Amino acid sequence: MSRFKNKVDDQQAHIFSLRAAVGLLAVLCAALWFGWQTAPRDLTVHVPPDLRTGSVRKWWDVPPENIYGFALYIFGQLNRWPTDGEKDYLAAIHQLQSYLTPSCKAFFEGDYQYRKAAGELRQRVRGVYEILGRGYSDDPELRVQQLDQDSWLVNLDINADEYYAAEPVKRAVVRYPLRVVRYDLDPERNKWGLALDCYQGTPQKLKLPGEAP
Structure with missing residues (x-):
């Protein structure tokens, strides 16, 4: 039993x-199911533009070339007024707001109001472009400095031309120290995963070789 x-x-x-x-x-x-559901469905990987020698990077790392290209493109679009600065400047701020931090968007909106009150926008045509020979450089002190894992300082040497009724009214040669930050908030609206955080310091006027004093 x-x-x-x-x-x-x-x-x-x-x-x-x-x-x-x-x-x-x-x-x-x-x-495992919970981990699969909460995993990101899209992953942004920044690849340097020159792949002749290959590239091995951490997925979260952003090459300085990409940082510089982003800053130049967004800043150039903000300062491009093809027909009338009073309309084009504000429209550019709104169109590019996904690439601006909230504080930077507020700064440019304040700059718009200031320029409008000073009469610097109506019927103004403006464009900015990189100074020839002063583009991206591997020298970190010259163009791109990494401040920490999520922020960078970009120095853009820019020509800014303004016209009123087809007449040139302003030409400025300026170095703009721009702050770029990681901004992975809305991949649908911001594929770069980066944003301008406005100026890291005060823009400085430049004097080009051969320029009259």
């Missing part, structure tokens, strides 16, 4: 262990 009782006890213990294993597998599957 005891032999049959021991066999029944063994079978119950085995059934209990199988139930425990099934429960453990269920918990593990639930954890």
Whole structure:
């Protein structure tokens, strides 16, 4: 009798262990499912533009060439007024707001109001472009400095030309120290995962070689 009782006890213990294993597998599957559901569906990987020698980088790292290209493109679009600065400047701020931090957007909106009140926008045509020979450089002190893992300082040497009724009214040669930050908030609106955080310092006027004093 005891032999049959021991066999029944063994079978119950085995059934209990199988139930425990099934429960453990269920918990593990639930954890894996949760991790799969919460994992990002899209991942932005920044690749340097020159791939002749290949590139090995961490997925979260952003090459300085990309930082510089982003700053130049967004800043150039903000300062491009093709027909009338009073309309074009504000429209550019709104169109590019996904690439501006909230504080930077507020800064440019304040700059717009100031220029409008000073009469510097109506019927003004403006464009900025990189000074020839002063584009991206590998020298970190010259163009792109990484401040920390999520922010960079970009020095843009820019020509800014303004016209009123087809007449040139302003030409400025300026170095703009721009702050760029990581900004992975809305990949649908901002594929770069970066944003301008306005100026890191005061823009400085430049004097080009051969320019009249």
